[in-house]
Amino acid sequence: MAALFGYDDDREAASAAKVRALEALLIKKGVLGSDSIDAVLSHFETVAGPFNGARIVARAWLDSEYKRRLLQDTPKAIAELNFPGMDGAEGEHMKAVANSESVHNLVICTLCSCYPWPVLGLPPYWYKDPVFRARGVREPRAVLREFGVQISADKEVKVWDSSAQIRWFVIPERPAHSEHLTEAQLAALVTPEAMMGVALVPAPTAA
Amino acid sequence: MKLQHYLGGLEGLGPVNLEKRVFVAEWEKRIFGIHTVMMAESTHLDKALPKYPIAHVPTTFKETWTWASLRTGAEGMQPFEYFKYRYYEKWLMGISQFFVDRGYVAAEELATLTEHYRANPDAPLPAQPNLALKEQVVRYLNHGDSGLRAPITPVRFAVGDTVYVADPEAADHTRLPGFLRNKKGTVTEVYPGAYEYFVSTGPDGLVGPQHVYCVSFEASDIWGADKSEPHTVIYADLFDVYLKPAH
Numbered sequence: 191m192a193a194l195f196g197y198d199d200d201r202e203a204a205s206a207a208k209v210r211a212l213e214a215l216l217i218k219k220g221v222l223g224s225d226s227i228d229a230v231l232s233h234f235e236t237v238a239g240p241f242n243g244a245r246i247v248a249r250a251w252l253d254s255e256y257k258r259r260l261l262q263d264t265p266k267a268i269a270e271l272n273f274p275g276m277d278g279a280e281g282e283h284m285k286a287v288a289n290s291e292s293v294h295n296l297v298i299c300t301l302c303s304c305y306p307w308p309v310l311g312l313p314p315y316w317y318k319d320p321v322f323r324a325r326g327v328r329e330p331r332a333v334l335r336e337f338g339v340q341i342s343a344d345k346e347v348k349v350w351d352s353s354a355q356i357r358w359f360v361i362p363e364r365p366a367h368s369e370h371l372t373e374a375q376l377a378a379l380v381t382p383e384a385m386m387g388v389a390l391v392p393a394p395t396a397a
Numbered sequence: 398m399k400l401q402h403y404l405g406g407l408e409g410l411g412p413v414n415l416e417k418r419v420f421v422a423e424w425e426k427r428i429f430g431i432h433t434v435m436m437a438e439s440t441h442l443d444k445a446l447p448k449y450p451i452a453h454v455p456t457t458f459k460e461t462w463t464w465a466s467l468r469t470g471a472e473g474m475q476p477f478e479y480f481k482y483r484y485y486e487k488w489l490m491g492i493s494q495f496f497v498d499r500g501y502v503a504a505e506e507l508a509t510l511t512e513h514y515r516a517n518p519d520a521p522l523p524a525q526p527n528l529a530l531k532e533q534v535v536r537y538l539n540h541g542d543s544g545l546r547a548p549i550t551p552v553r554f555a556v557g558d559t560v561y562v563a564d565p566e567a568a569d570h571t572r573l574p575g576f577l578r579n580k581k582g583t584v585t586e587v588y589p590g591a592y593e594y595f596v597s598t599g600p601d602g603l604v605g606p607q608h609v610y611c612v613s614f615e616a617s618d619i620w621g622a623d624k625s626e627p628h629t630v631i632y633a634d635l636f637d638v639y640l641k642p643a644h
Contacts, residue, residue: 203515205489206424211510212493213427214522215502220457221438223527226534227430230437233538275539279436282446282543283588300405300574302468303484312429315416318484322414324407327576327619331626336413346628351405353572354609354634355544355592383417 237275239311243359244380246271246286246309248373251364260286260361268309281308281357287350288361289387294341295360296334296387298326299352306357310382317386327351337388359385365393399567400476403575406620425485432492435462437537438530441595446543454533460499463542463595467491469570546606548591550637554610558584559643562612562635568601573639580619581643585632586611594636602638609634 216222246268250257260267264286268276275281284306287295299305300323305313316322316337325333330347334340341347350358362384368376371394383389400407420426439462442449470491471479482490496502514520554560564578565571572594591606598604616629 202422202424203518204511205486206422206518207515208493208507208511209424209427209431209489210514210518210522211507212489212496212502213431214510214514215507216431216496217523217525219501220455220527221496221501222431222434223530224522224524225526225528225531226434227427229531229534230430230433230538231426233535238538277541277543278539279433279537279541282541283545300576301402301572302464302471312419314419315421315484316414319414319416320404320407320480321410321412324404324410325413327405327574327631328408328616329626330629333413337415343627346630347626349629349631351574351631351633353574354636355588356609356611356634 233275234307234311238278238281238308240309240380240382240385241377242273242276243306243309243382243385244377245273245373247361247380247385248376250286250288250361251368251376252373257288257361261288273308276308278308280304281306283355284309284357284359286359286361287348289363291345291363293346293348294334294387295348295350295358296326296330297350297352297358297360298323300324300327301353304352304357306359309359310385314382316383316388334388337383339388339390360387361385362387362389362391365391367393398575399472401472401474401479402567402571402573405574405576420485421483422485428485428489428492432462432467432488433538434530434534435460435492436464436542437534439463442537442542446545447540449533449536451533455527455529457501461596462495465570465595466495469596470495472570542595544592544594544606545590546593548608549606550591550608552587552608553637553642554584554587554640556584556587560584560610560612560640561643563602563639563641565602565639566600568599570596570598571601572598572603572636573601574633576619577614577633577635580614582612582614582618582633584610585613588634592636603636604638607637609636610640611635612640 217224264284303313303318379391384391438456438458441461442451497504562577588609593606594603614631616625
């Protein structure tokens, strides 16, 4: 599939010009304001993004009681942290699932690209890729190996296909040798990929 | 069957794409933004949760535009075309055609202005801010568009029930992953309340508020014991109409 992403400059320049023309016409015709799209993009830089999910995961690692509440009633536990916009678009109904010694979770959307915006922001390309969406439900372990994640045969793999209202995310396993880290240091280790289940959180490197 | 409804399980595709970026070209941000503003000013939002005062938002956009609109477009593409284009390329094609079809933009003026920006990539956009619309966009992003409704039908299944997945007619749009059709699963959760999808999917069955169940499927029950990985369970959230009792 890599070749599919190797577009020539012409294809990109054509799309860039077309979207700019469309935006210009929609502004002129009163469908958009010239500040509308920047308001959207700014939301995903400051309010909704993986920085929220990472802090939620770090809190769950440090506080097992919080983790229990997060798994039991995800929106309510997230609300405890007072982040803005947490029941916003594409996060109206979210659920967390936890990796453990015996279970590995993988989140997928085989029909489109449903993704928990408030806690993770916008989906990366791998998540939207038809190949991931096709293979993730049939051979999750093989797909995970391509992401560099080895799941032993005796571990259960749970694949969550988002097809109705719930937007799923994963609480990865806390890495070894992280006992001395603060909540912020722990959060810095957590990637969007780990919170969708295609990556593990590696042990921190010695300072 | 429509290929876009049956992506799950398709074989022979080669390695997955490991690209971690959300946008791989700057222009993709703009079409994502256009789509999201359209959702934020969609006329249906006066009925959505929360009930937005959408009639008072100063915009000439008088359409219902939701995820269902975008998905229906993608699922309506000729399948081989679908795979030729990158994610946001499909959005750009679908959304620009929508504005042409609905008469907001003439195909000729879009083509002419595209040529202009092609020759002058840095030519500015019109400066015409719209504060009230911007506020609605921010409201929408922060409060969403929930389909949660009061249930109007009884709950048909309980946790632990064995169910079979229905096999409705292939419609323009569905929320039933094709690989689950006719498969046997177990209800693992009955979600409180009922959910109304953005649009009716007609013969596919999403009409009005419905209960939603989380259903688990053994991978071996879907792909066959000798064709699936061990210890693998697939969970899917399925609307009531997509399920049948085991007997």
